[in-house]
Amino acid sequence: TKTIRDALEEVIPAKQARLKQLKTEHGQTVIGDIKVEHVVGGMRGLKAMLWESSVLDPMEGIRFHGLSIPECQKVLPAAPGGKEIIAESMLWLLMTSKTPTEAETRQLSRELAERGELPEYVVQLIDSLPQSLHPMTQLGMGVAALNKESKFAAAYERGIKKTEYWTYTLEDSMNLLARLPALAARIYRNVYNPGKPIPGVNKDLDLVGNYVNMLGYGSNHDLTEYLRLYIALHGDHEGGNASAHTAHLVGSTLSDPYLAYSAALFALAGPLHGLANQEVLRWQLNMQKEIGDNVSHDDIKEFLWRTLQSGQVVPGYGHGVLRSPDPRFMALQKFCETRPELLKDPVIQLVKKTYDVAPGVLKEHGKTKNPYPNVDAASGCVLYHYGLTQFKYYTVIFGVSRALGCLTQLVWARALGLPIERPKSLSMDVIDTLVKSP
Numbered sequence: 001t002k003t004i005r006d007a008l009e010e011v012i013p014a015k016q017a018r019l020k021q022l023k024t025e026h027g028q029t030v031i032g033d034i035k036v037e038h039v040v041g042g043m044r045g046l047k048a049m050l051w052e053s054s055v056l057d058p059m060e061g062i063r064f065h066g067l068s069i070p071e072c073q074k075v076l077p078a079a080p081g082g083k084e085i086i087a088e089s090m091l092w093l094l095m096t097s098k099t100p101t102e103a104e105t106r107q108l109s110r111e112l113a114e115r116g117e118l119p120e121y122v123v124q125l126i127d128s129l130p131q132s133l134h135p136m137t138q139l140g141m142g143v144a145a146l147n148k149e150s151k152f153a154a155a156y157e158r159g160i161k162k163t164e165y166w167t168y169t170l171e172d173s174m175n176l177l178a179r180l181p182a183l184a185a186r187i188y189r190n191v192y193n194p195g196k197p198i199p200g201v202n203k204d205l206d207l208v209g210n211y212v213n214m215l216g217y218g219s220n221h222d223l224t225e226y227l228r229l230y231i232a233l234h235g236d237h238e239g240g241n242a243s244a245h246t247a248h249l250v251g252s253t254l255s256d257p258y259l260a261y262s263a264a265l266f267a268l269a270g271p272l273h274g275l276a277n278q279e280v281l282r283w284q285l286n287m288q289k290e291i292g293d294n295v296s297h298d299d300i301k302e303f304l305w306r307t308l309q310s311g312q313v314v315p316g317y318g319h320g321v322l323r324s325p326d327p328r329f330m331a332l333q334k335f336c337e338t339r340p341e342l343l344k345d346p347v348i349q350l351v352k353k354t355y356d357v358a359p360g361v362l363k364e365h366g367k368t369k370n371p372y373p374n375v376d377a378a379s380g381c382v383l384y385h386y387g388l389t390q391f392k393y394y395t396v397i398f399g400v401s402r403a404l405g406c407l408t409q410l411v412w413a414r415a416l417g418l419p420i421e422r423p424k425s426l427s428m429d430v431i432d433t434l435v436k437s438p
């Protein structure tokens, strides 16, 4: 059976040739304008970054190498005994642009499991952190510390050819992906169940199967399946979002994958980005506390207006690129729709009811360009239902997932020889001059 590295070796030369051709034939072709609003508006919509593994359409949502979420759900192998996409089949697709076979997926699971134990010094570091330190801070620290083991950094120091960069980047990426579950599970244990034993990595399980097992929920098949889907779907959302862009920027300096991904995690930890899933649940539970279980649509409307009038954003709604309901939100909702026990859960019902009225309220409020839910509106309530109730931990799960896309891009950036990022910044004085005589 082919390994992921074999599969990459097969596809890299054609992509390298294609990029070379693009540069020589179209290096000077104009594909967009830069307006002052881009310079002062967070570069929204500016086409200025190469990212192969996924592209986000404002109306349709994300496609992974051209495949929509329902298409991925049809063709990507699940775990033995499961139905949902797993991290390995998504990783294979992102990295190689090909759909893996069942055998390739299983082999990748085994390869990751074999690399999955944490080095002792990282265990000691994590165990020494205060229990009250936010789980995302701990995750970023743990990932950065893993760079002591970086094969890329060691090879670079020794002196290697540029054409070899990607192989060491892949090696580091595989080790990092493999160790994220043990790291993230140790953080969970330390913060919420100090002293509880953590099982070792089971070589026969997939990445998320092992993660759930180490979190202490291994016997819950439905939660395992939910997290498989969750982690596959959160894996990549094209390149411009804050975490992906951070990984790409830091990686472009030839910082190793551990440092680059650690930086990405600290971008993910912001409430306008990945921390929104923690915020959504806090907000929905406050709503429940204030107005009770049996809420009407009008009660929710009133609560939404109160949130907006107090100057806060409605967490889980709005998006930098999307202009329709996020298909990741829809896929997670669908997971609930097939399980009657989930549909009966008051918090899940509240999320659904909020979706019925929030777009209307946000449209009337008139500020956000996208009044629809993003993935974070749905992701936490199912975890809550299954007993994973510590919502400060939710962004860590997002962080385990987002490594799939960020590390894929790092491998490709090195395979394609992409340069260090260095956009031009302007002062208002310079903008004034340019505006007068463009």
Ligand code: FAM
Pocket (backbone or CB within 6 Å): 044, 271, 272, 273, 274, 276, 308, 312, 313, 314, 315, 316, 317, 318, 319, 320, 321, 367, 368, 369, 370, 374, 375, 376
């Ligand atoms: N509730 C209230 N106001 C909102 C809003 C929301 N959900 N979303 C946007 N706005 C406001 C926004 O604050 C801005 O107001 P000002 O003009 O006063 O600054 C205005 O609407 C225009 O914003 P936009 O152009 O529609 O959105 P941006 O591209 O600037 O920002 C988000 C995009 C996601 C940061 C923003 O919609 C937001 O803050 N949403 C709530 C937090 C959230 O759910 N984040 C998670 C995003 C998710 F996809 C992820 O990264 N995991």
